[in-house]
Amino acid sequence: MKKDINKLYSHLLSDKFFAWKISKNFSNKYLHYLLEKFLEIFPQYPIDNISTITKNLQEKKDDSGIKSLEEKLNGNKSIIYKVYSSNSMPQKIINQILNMYNFSSVKHYIMPLCLLKNAIFIDVLPNTNFNISINDIKKILNDNSVVSDYIHIHVGKNSIGKIENTYNQSHLLINSSIFDIILEENSYLSFTNLQNDSSKTHSFFSIIANQKRKSTFLLNNIFLNSYITLNYININQPEVNCKSFIKWLLIGSKHQHTFDTIKINHNNDNGLSLEDFKSIYYDNSCRHLDNLVLIRKNIQNIRSHQLSKNLVLSPNVYIKIKPSMKINSGNIRCTHGVVIDKLDKNIIFYMCSRGLNMKVAEDIVLISFVKNLLDSIDHSVFQKTTWFYLKYRLWILK
Amino acid sequence: MNLIIKDLYVSINKKNILKGVNLIVPQGKIHAIMGPNGSGKSTLSLALAGYPAYVIKSGSILLNGNNITHLTPHNRAKKGLFLAFQYPLEIPGVNNAYFLKTIVKTHVRYKDTGAVKIMSLIEEYMLKLGMSSDFLKRDVNEGFSGGEKKRNEILQMFMLKPSFSILDEIDSGLDIDALKFVSISIDRFLKENPKSSVILVTHYSHLFKYIKPQKIHILINGKIATSGDISLVQKLEKKGYQGLSN
Numbered sequence: 001m002k003k004d005i006n007k008l009y010s011h012l013l014s015d016k017f018f019a020w021k022i023s024k025n026f027s028n029k030y031l032h033y034l035l036e037k038f039l040e041i042f043p044q045y046p047i048d049n050i051s052t053i054t055k056n057l058q059e060k061k062d063d064s065g066i067k068s069l070e071e072k073l074n075g076n077k078s079i080i081y082k083v084y085s086s087n088s089m090p091q092k093i094i095n096q097i098l099n100m101y102n103f104s105s106v107k108h109y110i111m112p113l114c115l116l117k118n119a120i121f122i123d124v125l126p127n128t129n130f131n132i133s134i135n136d137i138k139k140i141l142n143d144n145s146v147v148s149d150y151i152h153i154h155v156g157k158n159s160i161g162k163i164e165n166t167y168n169q170s171h172l173l174i175n176s177s178i179f180d181i182i183l184e185e186n187s188y189l190s191f192t193n194l195q196n197d198s199s200k201t202h203s204f205f206s207i208i209a210n211q212k213r214k215s216t217f218l219l220n221n222i223f224l225n226s227y228i229t230l231n232y233i234n235i236n237q238p239e240v241n242c243k244s245f246i247k248w249l250l251i252g253s254k255h256q257h258t259f260d261t262i263k264i265n266h267n268n269d270n271g272l273s274l275e276d277f278k279s280i281y282y283d284n285s286c287r288h289l290d291n292l293v294l295i296r297k298n299i300q301n302i303r304s305h306q307l308s309k310n311l312v313l314s315p316n317v318y319i320k321i322k323p324s325m326k327i328n329s330g331n332i333r334c335t336h337g338v339v340i341d342k343l344d345k346n347i348i349f350y351m352c353s354r355g356l357n358m359k360v361a362e363d364i365v366l367i368s369f370v371k372n373l374l375d376s377i378d379h380s381v382f383q384k385t386t387w388f389y390l391k392y393r394l395w396i397l398k
Numbered sequence: 399m400n401l402i403i404k405d406l407y408v409s410i411n412k413k414n415i416l417k418g419v420n421l422i423v424p425q426g427k428i429h430a431i432m433g434p435n436g437s438g439k440s441t442l443s444l445a446l447a448g449y450p451a452y453v454i455k456s457g458s459i460l461l462n463g464n465n466i467t468h469l470t471p472h473n474r475a476k477k478g479l480f481l482a483f484q485y486p487l488e489i490p491g492v493n494n495a496y497f498l499k500t501i502v503k504t505h506v507r508y509k510d511t512g513a514v515k516i517m518s519l520i521e522e523y524m525l526k527l528g529m530s531s532d533f534l535k536r537d538v539n540e541g542f543s544g545g546e547k548k549r550n551e552i553l554q555m556f557m558l559k560p561s562f563s564i565l566d567e568i569d570s571g572l573d574i575d576a577l578k579f580v581s582i583s584i585d586r587f588l589k590e591n592p593k594s595s596v597i598l599v600t601h602y603s604h605l606f607k608y609i610k611p612q613k614i615h616i617l618i619n620g621k622i623a624t625s626g627d628i629s630l631v632q633k634l635e636k637k638g639y640q641g642l643s644n
Binding site for chain 1: 447448449450451470471472474475476480481483486487489490491492497500501504505537554558
């Protein structure tokens with residue numbers, strides 16, 4: 001086992017293949033620990049090269065439920081679903097998934113991708129109103145042991161709708177999803193993701209979205225619990241009049257480490273991107289946020305705003321937030337800002353002076369901190385679920 | 399007796415602010431504490447309410463016979479103490495109606511009162527205080543004018559019906575009309591609650607046109623320099639604080 005670890009470790013540290021070393025702040029010791037954990041779960045993991053990934057996929061068994069799932073899902077003629085499990089996945093599809101990524105730049109996909117369990121293709125036809133729950137699909141699959149999903153979403157021209165995805169799988173040690181989203185002309189997608197894994201889960205979540213002209217993409221991300229979370233978001237606006245909105249809530253606790261890489265590419269005129277991050281940190285939680293807005297040369301009339309508000313509730317919290325904008329054009333309006341603060345003791349005192357005990361006062365302040373962001377998420381059922389999680393989290397973290 | 403302060407020493411960041419304050423405010427009485435800037439008026443107000451940054455070095459505070467010197471702020475409030483802040487805090491994201499309902503509901507007086515009844519009481523008092531129902535939809539004190547913030551404080555006082563209130567510079571930041579309205583409202587509260595006592599903390603005497611304190615205390619350099627009836631104000635206006643302290 002030790003030999004395997006060292007071999008894998010040396011591969012990962014090489015230029016070609018250093019998947020886990022996403023941040024320079026990952027110490028080698030820590031990286032080593034992660035690999036040990038990884039190999040405990042997957043001792044058979046082949047590490048020779050990327051081609052072994054495809055081999056690995058084909059060797060996996062179990063495609064139960066796929067056919068019946070497709071039959072059920074395809075009852076709706078305006079949405080076409082195709083679902084593959086690892087052993088039923090044609091080589092063409094595997095290649096499509098693998099070729100999507102430039103492995104030298106998107107390193108942290110490699111390991112989750114090699115564990116790929118399901119590939120789900122959702123094709124929303126033009127002029128459709130839709131409301132899709134990824135969890136409903138997984139329920140039909142009757143697969144609670146999902147390690148890694150590849151989910152391709154294609155939203156047709158003039159289609160409007162919502163997609164929601166919830167992780168509440170406390171038993172998983174590694175949980176990974178790769179979303180590959182294409183929004184056609186004049187389409188609208190509100191994508192909401194709630195992640196509430198266990199404090200032992202290593203979670204990988206990535207979204208690559210490509211927007212066609214006049215399309216709108218709303219990304220609502222809520223992260224409540226995990227051990228290690230690596231998030232990679234890449235939104236591309238290659239055509240004119242695209243709008244992208246990100247609303248992001250993180251509640252970090254215990255030894256939770258969150259590494260977020262977010263990139264928005266404005267590659268055409270009249271683009272809009274608004275990013276609103278709110279985070280509460282308890283205990284020894286750690287967060288790295290690398291947030292980049294890139295505006296290509298000679299692009300006109302771009303509006304882009306990033307704001308990250310952080311509430312720190314423990315002296316042991318570590319935060320490194322890097323908002324950045326690379327602006328290569330003139331006619332634009334951009335702002336970015338970061339606020340890191342503790343609970344306002346004067347506000348707590350004011351509330352206590354009215355007879356509220358400190359715990360209630362702090363809860364009210366914490367809930368008020370995230371309320372506006374949560375209220376603005378247009379999934380009412382999802383909102384209720386999130387409030388429930390949040391209140392529970394705030395309560396148990398005291 | 400309602401409030402007894404005995405030889406109170408208070409410091410902040412190791413700096414002594416109050417240096418032996420002695421004060422007795424009987425039940426149903428209005429006292430005023432006046433003093434120049436930096437004399438310790440606001441420190442006294444906040445120390446009475448239990449502001450954690452102020453350290454009580456020695457002395458005691460008795461409210462209705464209970465020693466509240468080392469109680470937490472919320473327990474002092476539960477014993478009947480109320481502080482109207484000089485600068486009421488803004489609480490973004492917390493709806494005023496929700497806040498009022500929450501603080502009222504935690505009060506023993508309203509333990510068995512339903513939410514609908516509480517809301518109708520709040521609306522009734524708002525009407526008395528000339529506040530529009532719009533106040534309820536806004537976040538606590540956020541974007542309120544100076545006058546609106548002070549009215550919101552008085553509304554909370556009306557709802558909680560404290561046995562002892564400290565009104566810290568309730569007149570600051572108010573125009574003539576707002577001052578008159580707030581003063582009349584306080585006067586109405588005291589008439590409706592004759593057993594309740596009040597300390598008015600102020601720089602100026604213009605509040606006394608509408609509310610007549612039985613006793614005036616002049617706080618200078620962390621101590622009560624002198625006390626007297628309302629006629630002390632006339633002396634103060636003639637001589638100033640410096641003249642009185644000499």
